[in-house]
Amino acid sequence: MENFGYLLDGFQVALTLHNVLFMLLGVLLGIVVGVLPGLGGPNGVAILLPLTFSMDPTSAIILLTSIYWGALFGGAITAVLFNIPGEPWSVATTFDGYPMAQQGRAGEALTAAFTASFVGAIAGVVLITFLAPLVAKFALRFGPAEFFAVFFLTFCSFIGMGKENKAKIIVSLALGFILAGVGIDTISGDMRMTFGVTELMSGIDFLVVVIGMFGISEILMTLEEGMSFKGKKAKIDLMVVLRTWAELPRYFVTFVRSCIAGIWLGISPGGAVAASFMGYGLAKRFSSRGERFGTGEMEGVVAPETAAHAAGTTALLPMLALGIPGSATAAVLLGGLMIWGLQPGPLLFVEQKEFVWGLIASMYLGNIVGLVVVLSTVPLFAAIMRIPFALIAPVILMMCAIGAYTVANASFDIWLMLVFGVVGYVFKKLDYPLAPMVLALVLGDRAEDAFRQALIGSAGDLSVFWDNGLVTSLMAISLALLLWGPIADGLSLLRTRRPAAAE
């Protein structure tokens, strides 16, 4: 139970007035980020990250994770009131959330969505509390070969589990790795892939790429559809909240099911988007009211929101314990750790106890703060959506430019942001997944270092990747995940063919 003691210490860190104020500020900013199209979790965190460079790391990460919670909550507001998913993971929320709003039950839909988010997030945090220290302790035995194997596992599971076109996932990953390699090579001192451009010597910062790919491209996508939003009105008072809460225990099984789906997809990098669809799909299939889904069932709001938040939260587990993020936003937060001078990975739990447990405690508190704030301020944020987009869009673009510039005080980065904005737009139109690229970009250097160190240690003998039980099993799981897609396809083909043959 020593961890429990650390957690209590963590609460003492997180509960200082200073940090609670940061939580409040973060949640509010996060909701704005979640509500506005064109600003999302990864992008919002990326823009604000440079402002935290000089802050104390614990406060900085509390601020940034709170933005993440706020963005997770905020996505539901536009989904229910405007039928516009503010974030990709709230697409499934629109299926039943918007019909409820049309029937004048917007307040109930929002209360259900927020409460479900809260439950999902807390389930994820509880898991992190108990599992992360164990995983980290286990990972302390890892050498470079094992670490490379874990990186390899992450990338393989992206390819194997991803729903997108496999070739496009591979393109996205390889491109991320190549971009990560641009600039001076840390081991040999060679100049790599700069093609004579001096500005590229210091490398391509992933924050600039994130701001371009998630921010600029999102604005371009939104503008395709024109510039007006029409929304429903929502009134949330204490009565509505209490009435909804009284109804929610009925969906206990849905909560549990969605939590499990979300946690599973959060640890494997399936992400919140896949989780929300899986949560919705499972509830539709197994619920007794499943047939009425899509017509304004509260259960259809609860299921995806719970799963999305459980996934969004557990995505932070591998980031904390192994230094491997499970989502794009977690990747940005991980980049933050490195900038604040903390080395992500299992040693964090040994060397930076106060930071880690302060962060975990702040996850509990941040979500409580988030729930209270979001329930009490819905009308305010719904009003943001009524500000004309012709004013919102240039302000967001300006924020993106400022965010890109402040990463390294370089004007060249603003140009890079623009280029990646266009790349992101094209990639989105053609269904290239963006998250693997960001992940590879953040992890690229470390994966490469682990690979090279392992090979240097073994004098170039590739057998270092299967010379002990641990690394062999990691590699075996990776390959299994990599090939899971084709195997599963083959199995389902067999299964569908057999009944057909029997006819």
Add this chain to the structure above:
Amino acid sequence: MRLEWPMSSLDPYETEPGLSRRAVECVVAALLGILAVAVLWDSYERGAGWSNGPQSGFFPARMAWILLAAAVVVFVQGLRAESRVVVTWAQLKQVFSVLLPLTVYVFAIGYLGIYVASAFFLAGFMIAFGSFRWWAILAASVLIPLVTFWVFEMQFEVPLPKGPLEAMLGF
């Protein structure tokens, strides 16, 4: 399982003219292939083999080979793709009507500084796409850069690009 999204009941990609998906897929795959070749050239130039450990081009070269292979697959898939419209001309026009001013804005940041450039950008955007009264445009395009200046330069002490106007005022 297919989930219906009630918003897109009328699919504009089947009724309106625009860029064909097949063409865009192939062009993008070809560009990726060219990039992969460029990286391969750069890596082998420096050495992508082995001398007392992997050389600096070792890892990028392997990634570039993977990228090249995947790009070829995407290209072939693109050739076989159904001829659907990926973006309609009307949508593309909307996108460019933002992308071009944005490029000018980024260009202007280098000369005017971010605050003055933003003021013009905000005003231009509001005039072109909104239906605001003149005082609203004036207020927004003056106040927003001013507030930004206050937050970044005064509160966070993060210097942003400045131009002749700020120099004249002594910042």
